Amino acid sequence: MPALIRRIPLLVVLAAALSASMFVPAIHAVVNDRHREAQAFFYAGTLLLALIGGIAIATVRTKPTNITRNHLIALLSVFTLLPALAAVPLTDIVPDTRALNLYVEMVAAMTTTGGSxxxxDRLSDSVHLWRAMVAWQGGFVIWIAAIAILAPLNLGGFEVADGNVTRGADRIGGADGSDPVxxxxxxxxxxxxxxxxxxxxxxGLLVASGERAVTGLIFAMSTLSTSGITNATSLGENGAGLGGEMLIAVFLLFALSRQLFSTDMNRDHIRNLAQDRELRIGAMLIALVTVVLFARHWVGALEVGALADxxxxxxxxxxxxxTVLSFLxxxxxxxLHWQEAQQWSGLGAPSVLLLGLAIFGGGVATTAGGVKLLRIYALYAHGRREMALLVHPSSIVSGRAGARRIPSGGTEAAWVFFMLFATSIAGVTLALTLTGLEFETAMTLAIACLTTTGPLAEIVLGGPGAINVLPDAAKVVAAMTMVLGRLEALALIALLNPDFWRD
Structure with missing residues (x-):
């Protein structure tokens, strides 16, 4: 059976997995006596599985001439075509809405952007569970694709990775890089x-802390996929309380570095983990921004006389x-204490700071979006070297570990990506303003979509559901931007390379 599955096109296999997962919210809806929703999920899953099964039979003997190219195209199709399948059961469940809204909702979930x-309170727990499941599967796809598809092409941040990271990817993906399947x-x-x-x-830990089973599952899947999808229960007000937040914070660390997923946690690996550049720069950012924010709130509390609290x-x-860890x-x-901090000091939310954290992003080959910490480190190391040359123009770099940290051409690749990212922000902002949005709203929405941080848009636009009031053209631009942010511009440029299409 596994050999037969490997002969089926990747997109067909992923579509079948998505369709089969519809039975989970169907079972949940039955248990909660929401039979109409259960029927919608069950019928949609059954019919789609039958249709995809026929496609699998028709394509099982197809032998692509370039499997790597087909996998990259399948990856693009996952975030553009599969959301349409995921929206099928919602057409019968969510009343008084249009297909465009449901499609954009599922694109936001599949790309792990989140937001709604x-x-x-308009959606039931079964629908929220489905949104979290779609995001969870989308996060798993991009995580596996980073190792098996993007790493061999030196994309997704691996273009600035040193030998240790790339060798780790080879161990997971297999030593034979010539066989993509x-x-x-x-x-x-x-x-x-x-x-x-x-x-x-x-x-399990969230449920043991007092959380409802379905809410705990939604938070668990949203944490590992970094989608930020929740149901009507807000974080901190749930049954788990502060303990639940601490548990989620621990698991959010897995989005800072791929090295944390290693199963070989021996003494040498733990020692190397302490020297991991992504973890170190992430910890530095979290500590620095937390201190700045706390000092800001402390000054505000001093002005209103609330220091005794x-x-x-x-x-x-x-x-x-x-909150800094979450947006990074x-x-x-x-x-919940983020809101209390603003009440304590009488100050508002620093939205610009949250936007900057999202732009920094998480680690390479994780479910997090943004520029990625490894590229930030490459630019930082290059900037430090250039500043040293201003003081010592004739200095010579030794061939020690510092020279081996960033591969040849890595700094240039990081700079190219950062410029493409900045250009994308400008282009998407311009496109959104042409749809009638104000500049601040357009820029925030552009950054939120490119960094796959949907809650950012909700903060600026006025909470969950505020995106629904945007013009249809803005919704289409936002959906396209989410796909661009998830796949990254370099991967899409690779698809446009004529040499990539030559057999």
Whole structure:
């Protein structure tokens, strides 16, 4: 059977997996006596599986001339075509809406952007569960694709990775890089149990902390996929409380570095983990921004005479740290104490700071979006070297570890990507303003979509469901931008390369 599955096109296999997962919210709806929703999910899943089964039979003997190219095209199709399949059961469940809204909603979920076009209380727990499941599967796809598809092409951040990172990817993907199918299969078999196990572990811990089962599952899948999708229950007000936030914070660390997913946690690996550049720069950013935010709130509290409230001060410190970590990993959860910190000091939310954190992004080969910390480090190291040359123009760099950290051409690749990212922000902002949006709203929405941090847009636009009031043209631009942010511009440029299409 596995050999037969490997002969089926990747997009067909992923579409079948998505269709089969519709039975999970169907079962949940039955248990909660929402039979109309259960029928919608069950019938949609059954009919789609039958249709996809026929397509699989028709394409099982197809032998593509370039499997790597087909996998990259399949990856693009996952985030453009599969959301249409995911929206099929919602057409009968969500009343008084249009197909465009449902499609954009599912694109936001599949690309792990999060956010919603609908108010949280308008959707049932079964629908929220489905949104989180779609995002969870989308996160798993991009995580596996980073190792098995993007790494061999030196895309997705691997263009600035050193030998240790690339060799780690080779161990997971398989030593034989010439066989993309075997590489994809090995990566799935190796990383799949880890992804599923971490999700189940966080779910169990949240439930043990007092959370409802369905809410805990939604938060667990949203944390591992960094989608930030929730149901009507907001973070911190749920049954798990502060303990739940701390658990989620621990699992958000997995979005800072791929090295944390390693199963070989021996002494040498732990020692190298302490020297991991992504973790170090991530920790530095979290500490620095948390201190700045806490100082800002402390000054505000000093002006309103609230310094004596020690509990509020500690809450402000935790709320700042958790929210900074959440937006750095492009998840977008807000701590309950984040709101308390603003009430303690009388200051508003620093939206520009959250936008900057999302642009930095998480680690390479994780479910986080943004520029990625490894590219930020490459630009930082290059800038430090250039500043040293201003002081010592004739200095010579030794061939020690510092020279081996960034491969040849890595700094140039990081700079090219950053310029493409900045250009994309400008282009998308311009496109959104042409649809009638104000500049601030357009720029925030552009950054939120490019960094796959949907809750950012909700913060600026006025909460969940506020995106629904945007013009249809703006929704289409936002959906396209989410796909661009998820795949990254370099991967799309590779598809436009004429040499890539020559057999």
């Amino acid at each position: 076009l609908f108010a949280a 075997a590489r994809l299969t090995r990566a799935t078999m190796t990383l799949g149990p880890i992804y599923l196990g971490l999700t189940a572990l966080l779910w 020690t509990e509020a001060a500690l809450g402000a410190l935790w709320g700042s740290a958790f 990993t492009t998840t977008g959860f807000e701590s």
